[in-house]
Amino acid sequence: MTPTLIVLIPLLVVPVVALLAFAGCKPFAADTSTPPGTAPGNGDHPGNGNGNGRPSYADTILKGGEGLVAYWTLSDVATTVAVDKGPSALNGTYRGAPVLGQGGGALADREPSDGCTRFGGADLVEVPHSALLNPGPNLRFTFEIWVRHVDAAGHAGDTQTIASSRGKAGGDDTGWELYLSYGNDGTPTYKARVFGGGTNASATMAAGAGAVGGAWHLVALIYDGTGAAPSVTVDIRIVGDPNRYTETKSPAGYASTTDASPFVIAAFGAGNPQRPFTGDLDEAAFYNTALSPTQIDAHVAASRP
Template identity: 25%
Template sequence: MTTAGDMVYGAAEGTGGGCFDGSFAADPMTGVERWRDLCLGATQSVAVVGGVVYKGSHAHDCGRSVGGFPEVKSVRTGASWHLLALNVSDGAIRAWTPNTNGLPLGPRVLATDGAQLFVGGDFTTVNGRPQQGLTRFAAAPDATVPTRPAAPVASSVQAGRVTVSWTASTDLDDETLRYRVYRDGGRTPVAELSAASRPWVRPVLSFDDVSQAPGSTHTYRVDAVANGNASVKSVASAAVTVASGDLSYADTVRAHRPAFYWRLGETSGGSAADASGQGRTGNYVGTLTRGLEGAIPGDGDTAVQVAGGGFVTAAANLVNPQSFSIEAWVRTTTTTGGKIVGFGNSQNGNSSSYDRHVYMTNAGELVFGVYYPSQTQIVRSAAGFNDGRWHHVVATMGGNGMALYVDGAAVGTNPTTFAQRYTGYWRAGGDSLGGWPSAPTRSYFTGALDEVAMYPTVLSPTQVASHHDNALTN
């Protein structure tokens, strides 16, 4: 325990289920707790420097803490975050993420002279560099450099427009970074934008270049800057040719690199072909009617009608997708609702774990939901989409949070950046919905489905709009 001002700050170390592993702040005169940090992974020590609480621990699951992260043991080498910073006012996790290794715990004691943070423990590296047993962090200068951005992805699906997308970088002690976009190896940025990120929350960013002539070819690079410290520029994107006209709907989808793309145009057989070229086929299950007129005007590809429990399910499972976009076209007049698309742990039966889904309520509202950390998180549309017309539905989740789009336009967002952790199957047409807000009478949908696609990244608003618009001008 340590004191600062009129507060006492404590570190807790426990073993086994039900223990308290985090830290807390309390008034020593009244015993009233100000806040409690519920991270899992024993906390060995705390220190307060410059109005910030620093903790040494092996935190591996801070899903119940503001600004925190879900269980990381199975997804990140080194597993735990051994050093974290918290707000003195409310215990929220701040954007300060240096790290040590642990043999096995890492930091065991923190101390301060009022200006610096000293850390001692059973570690041999700090931020990946050799440093055994003792280290210190000074207040200034800020010499950390953001990580190098990955090569951006450039696509052009509408006349005169190039969309450049990339995943945000991170910095050890800066949350908001500035990004500079360069065209064709130039030294002067053609665009600049800023965005917040942390190692566990990295949004997908994008820039629309509308200044280049149709038919011209270009490449793009990106760097990240924090407090005047610039990363190395990314590798250049693959060359992109500026479109002279709007692409067909199918080519627009493929240009944005889906993980699978089920056009649902088969007239027989049990398999839904994957038009993305990735080989991730689907299986037709139950009662379906094939050969309906499709959603895309002028395209001869057909749609399917699901009813009475029929659906399409992925032939192979997927482990814990946390960044994705899921897309479908839907037409119905049902007043009993149902799940349109979603992720569940059962391939063919009713799932016991199920989220990352879009369902329709009895009133024709569209609801996008994930389950995290122990509750439903949703975005919902207005009612009335059971009007017998085709509607384009896209739901995205990742470092950008959650977003729901209907007919090319955003209808709502939610800041949640994680979903329930499990291995499952993407399905279209129905699955369990018990316990979800405004759950419809039926969990299996009755209506027409077409053009189902899933992307392993977050589509930008411009990309979503291009899908809808290019379908109408197909």
């Protein structure tokens, strides 16, 4: 979550094939139940993870000095508020009926109580519009989130939005979005779209232990408009796979969202949500910097035992 897409302005689309169907390897099925021995998440992360003295994942994100703007753990329970634990207090609202505190979150191997939010295809998180989540075209930003999508079976041809800042200006689309597109054969592909661009890029994931069995993916969209030519990078890590999957291209342009459109997780648009996501999401963060591969690697390491 490849369907026909009609737009009025050029777009930058950055696809990343999440899974490949080839001999000996079939698309994985996400775990749709709480893993055995895993307690439901409690919405908080222990200060030192598994007690070995290393900073917890949350401490790594909150105290990393990486230009953090907002951090939604998506581990909330018994609430309608998606709490922003970052410095900007950009709290969101859960809409629909997502399953909060679902056990087996992206950090559960290190922090067994970690939970995530399970979105069922009619649910979302709505964050009121903020300029902090819509940097100008000459600036930098990164959006990062852990994703575990459902089995491709039955989703051929679907497009599912993971996060979107999409808005309008003079009738034209603005902003950016990260989404999952299922091909006609059911193969899922991560895609990032920057409205106002005109270059296409793709990176393909090779086979690996993390490509099967419902593994968590850390997906990052990185935009840098500070150089002579702007660049957009898609960067993927898979739990259990040592490889880095990434590609960088120079878009023709990017127009940030300046109207009142909210930032939405798990769908596009809040009042009339479209292309909703089905699966588990965890640990979403927005930065006003372009994270480096080393920084993203450190986030992955902080999630591991």
